[in-house]
Amino acid sequence: MNNYLSPALSMESEEYTEELRGCPVKGNAYPVLVLGVGNPLMGDDGIGVELAHRLQERDYGPLVHVEEGGTLGMTLLPLLEDADTVILLDAVRTGAPPGSVVTRSRDEIPRHFSHVISPHQIGMKEVLGAAQLCGTLPRAITLVGVEAGHTDFCQPMSAEVRGAVPQALELVETLISRALAEQDAHA
Numbered sequence: 001m002n003n004y005l006s007p008a009l010s011m012e013s014e015e016y017t018e019e020l021r022g023c024p025v026k027g028n029a030y031p032v033l034v035l036g037v038g039n040p041l042m043g044d045d046g047i048g049v050e051l052a053h054r055l056q057e058r059d060y061g062p063l064v065h066v067e068e069g070g071t072l073g074m075t076l077l078p079l080l081e082d083a084d085t086v087i088l089l090d091a092v093r094t095g096a097p098p099g100s101v102v103t104r105s106r107d108e109i110p111r112h113f114s115h116v117i118s119p120h121q122i123g124m125k126e127v128l129g130a131a132q133l134c135g136t137l138p139r140a141i142t143l144v145g146v147e148a149g150h151t152d153f154c155q156p157m158s159a160e161v162r163g164a165v166p167q168a169l170e171l172v173e174t175l176i177s178r179a180l181a182e183q184d185a186h187a
Contacts, residue, residue, distance in 0.1 A: 030065040032179045033083035033138070034172060035076065037069040037090050037124055043155040044098070044148035048089035050157070051144075051168055063183060064176055077127050081136040085179040087172060088124075088141065091148040091161070098149030099160030101167050106141040140179065144172055 036052025038045045052068040060066070065083070069076050080086060088109070094102055109128065131137040146168055149158040 030063060030082065031084045031183045032060075032064040032087070032176060033079060033085070034064065034066040034087045034176065035069045035079065035089065036067070037071070037076075037088065039071050042151045042153055044146070044158050044161040045091045045151040046157055047091045047146045047148070047161050047164075047168075051089045051146075051165065051172065054165070054169060055172060060176060060180075063180060073124070074127055074130065076124075077130055080127060080131050080138060081134070083138045084183070085140040086138045086142070087175050087179070088143045089168070089172065090124075090143060090145050091151065092143075092145030093148055094145070096147045097160070098147050098158060099164040100147040101164050101171060102145045102147065103171070104143040104145065109141060109143050140182075142175055144168055144175070 034052065034055055036048035036050070036055075038048035040046030040049050049068050049070055052066055055066045056068070058066075065079075067076075067079055069079070092102060092104075094100075096102060128137065128141075146161055146164045149160050
């Protein structure tokens with residue numbers, strides 16, 4: 001047996017520094033991320049994706065990125081890390097009547113994802129947790145939720161939730177304008 005180790009295969013260990021800790025550094029590729037999550041195959045759970053789809057038809061310029069996150073879970077982490085402000089769009093269950101539009105702030109969002117109404121929410125809870133652990137959680141996060149009536153598989157969205165679309169879109173537009181104004185103030 002040859003005990004010879006070629007120089008190309010020998011490895012010197014590099015001293016650990018905080019820069020090598022493995023988490024990406026926040027790049028702020030776009031200041032505002034609007035992220036619609038949910039599963040369109042599960043009735044009202046698809047409202048976040050529906051809202052994102054409608055917002056993608058509008059032009060907010062290069063500072064705003066609208067993404068249909070669907071049920072992608074941890075693959076959404078880089079998107080989240082590259083934003084300063086995130087507006088999450090999702091179906092919620094708060095006990096309000098179906099179709100009610102609610103908002104939750106950054107501190108209230110973990111509580112929202114602890115009441116799972118769809119499998120994608122487990123992934124979002126972990127995405128937010130990973131960003132927090134890495135120190136790359138966006139500065140501002142707001143959840144715009146629409147109260148779900150049903151999340152049955154292969155069922156259409158309820159009339160109550162579909163009827164909430166204009167109000168939810170108007171609220172998101174207000175939040176985008178506010179976030180852009182904050183960006184201008186900090187520039």
